[in-house]
Amino acid sequence: MDILAKIKSTAMESPDRLVFSSRAGQMTYGELWEKSSSLANYIENRLRNREPIMVYGHKSPDMLVSFLACVRSGHAYCPVDIGNPPERVSDIADAVDNEIVIVPQHEELLEINSKFEIVGREQLDDIFAGHAAYGGLEPVSGDDTYYVIFTSGSTGKPKGVKIPADALNNYLNWSVTLSGGIPEATRFLNQAPFSFDLSVMDLYTGLATGSTIVALDKGLQQEMPEMMKYISAAEVEYWVSTPSFADMCLGEAEFSYENFGSIKAFLFCGEVLTKDTAKQLRCRFPDAKVINTYGPTESTVCVTEVDITDEVIAEAGALPIGLPKPGTDIRIDPESSEMIIVGDSVSSGYYKDKERTDQVFFMAEAGTLSDNPKAMIRAYRTGDTGHYDENGMLFCDGRIDNQIKLHGYRIELGDIESNLANIDGVAAAAVIPKKHEGKVINLIAFVVREGNEISDDYSGRKYVREALRDLLPSYMVPKRVKFIDKMPLTNNGKADRRKLEELV
Template sequence: MKLIETIKHYAQTQPDALAFVNDDKTLSYSELWSQSERLASRLQKETVGDRSPIIVYGHMQPEMAVSFLACVKAGHPYVPVDVSIPADRVMKIIKSSKAELLLNNSGTDLDTGDALISVIKPEHLDAGEQLETNPDNWVKDGETFYIIYTSGSTGNPKGVQISADNLQSFANWVTEDFPVENGHVFLNQAPFSFDLSVMDLYPCLQAGGTLWTVTKDMINRPKILFEALKQSNVNVWTSTPSFAQMCLMDPSFSEELLPGLRVFMFCGETLPASVARQLKERFPKARVFNTYGPTEATVAVTSIEVTDDILERYSSLPVGSAKPDTDIVIVNEDGEPVQEGEKGEIIITGKSVSKGYLGEKELTEKVFFSYNGEAAYRTGDAGYKENGLLFFQGRLDFQIKLHGYRIELEEIEYQINRSKYVQSAVVIPFYREEKIEYLIAMIVPAEHDFEKEYQLTSAIKKDLGSTLPAYMIPRKFVYQKEIPMTANGKIDRKRLKEEVTI
């Protein structure tokens, strides 16, 4: 695989160049290569060679990159799981993936319960004899490179399989079509369990750059974040628009803080024109790119540079045109292509499209298919084309993007309704300036002994905390006697949405 061969090339030609920076921890290209070789050799001894997935657990440690590379060198796809994921969800991922091995980079013990899984702590490996892995064993071509678990409507996460070919196509696109240069420092804001992280990790390594990571502690303490950013020398900024919007709240977030910043790349949620405009004002030497794509099509498949002309012409920004080996088709309810300017479902075809969900044949067949001889994916996203540009208009179903995370509202509702304090519940997104700001839980409570609503809310949130990541727990809880219904007996979500926006 070109990507792995390129990393090896950098390990030989620029061995001391930094590949990874996390707080005070660094990893050079030679260290990344040698440590991943050593770990890959160990993995080949621990596994039976059936190319089963390997769970990689941790946060932003350099060992995460080592583990990813070691897994694919040993011929196994990896499943990134961040420490912020609740234990119950981790167990579901372990069982769904049928992984037999877990690499624990967190620095803490992880209770895997009754799961039949071996746990290895990579930092405990000896630096003894150096072995070279056989490239014939590396993950390649259509074989699965990584599996990212996304929200599922039944309460169970689903694993999206991304092949080596899918990833190589994406990495080539970013390094060839965007103004990134060899040796650039890439910002990594997203946890590795979120596919936005792929946008910086692999293009960075393919370009011989340095990945500079933002930890959750930095995000929680902006003062520390900005002190670190000042020393980062970041050239390429990849994040959700929400993270950049948070940074813009501080007047010091400007070219003076990051004089080398040249590229902003956004994905994961809608980029408001106001955010793009502020970034262009504060970073006049940087170029801003808006992109779009679901996890099932390898991070992103469209892009556009947000120029002054684009800002003048569009109040809602387009997400651009498709990458060279990919096509975007807008279809109606009958699956027929629509006319330009007409709204419909976004269909993605081409080399970026995943092979489907791991172990979920019915779910895969529902949304993955062949279109004109190409692999295709029904996104469930609404959009239209105008002058060759794609415009994203939200979800056709109950799936949303919140702060870059893709969330099934039905999964949250499923978990809330499991609480003994809840009779029924509906989750409604609250919009501000065309972007989802937070989630509201509309609840008909069951009988309880709490005197105050905040006590009830605290109890329900405690239940949710054991099954859902923090970003999926609604910010606001509203209690009422009944949930409004439509004439055909369905929940009147339109009415609820109108009520919460008044």
């Protein structure tokens, strides 16, 4: 797969085909290619480096234009959604540290260092109106970084995962075969923000099949009746979301085959798919496939697939995460049971962070992945534990550290705890996940107060949560705050999480 060549081919052959639709606007493949040509030309003339470029916004069609313009001019892009608090956005801008930041929408929400030049709405319109010729530019290719997505980091600062062009193309060679094969010119649902790598599944698998991406903005997702009408009218065929989002929709009686008969498959990633969710979907959409996948951001979205049939649901235990894709081997560490992903879609590491890269990325022997078993290939220690059953089906059993998935978002509990510790009046804090059927449903923060700055009542708990909202994305703010007199400790002097779990 050469995704840039595929997008160009669709734009040339079917310029009037719709590529993107949201409440913020629509765009055709022809417009996407033409506008990204103009912006790529501007970037080429403006910058004398090939470093990543931050792109800030939400579900505007021009977000796609900006992504494509960056890679066509030889730069990776770094998507940052408006759902991030100002301080985290500023941290990411400082980490990327290129001269310009592209802002197709919501410039009024952006608070970053004044040294960065904002290429905002007015300037973008002028660039697009210029219809600058595109030619001679060297796009991102091979092992060049295609995009950088920042995820939660245990130190309290986000870390940027670099995905090379080859890794994305290798992923797409497989993703277009999901659920038995995805046809050309279909319609994908985009639920996740572009700063969450689940969006790569719908956005790029859609682009790789010449399809239309139907995007749900944050506001629409909070208006359930309106959202249901919007999705139904869009006649989405491939539903891409977290299981939690599907759970929310299943709360609506109208969410069934009778009203959403266009849906051919549900493609899930990002968190545990429970049997209860799968059963309800199989009941309400008997003709649609339910596909469970697994993979961290560091492996380019996901690397396993399994069709969750009624027979699979009936088997004892949790649902499997499936079989590894071609070009990927998932090996189980015999001592820790940690899953190690080896293959052609593994990230090249963390952006400007060699120390953390060296902790989890390494080169491993290819084995059956190559004609030369001794050839070396990228590998990543996931931190997830797992096992294969007697049929070769892979199951995810949990974590070996304090990282969790909530509503599809990967969260380092230490990230929340570090930021809690920075709040005036907090002496110590620990965050514990509350689970159901192995799936995290919410977070609880246990806080030891210092002095009288924080009151031991509702207003004090509210103060802590509001202070966190200024520091972290909303999905990382614990649902509940519980004050305790003293933090229980292990023999090693660390917070005793088992005792805290008993308090949950």
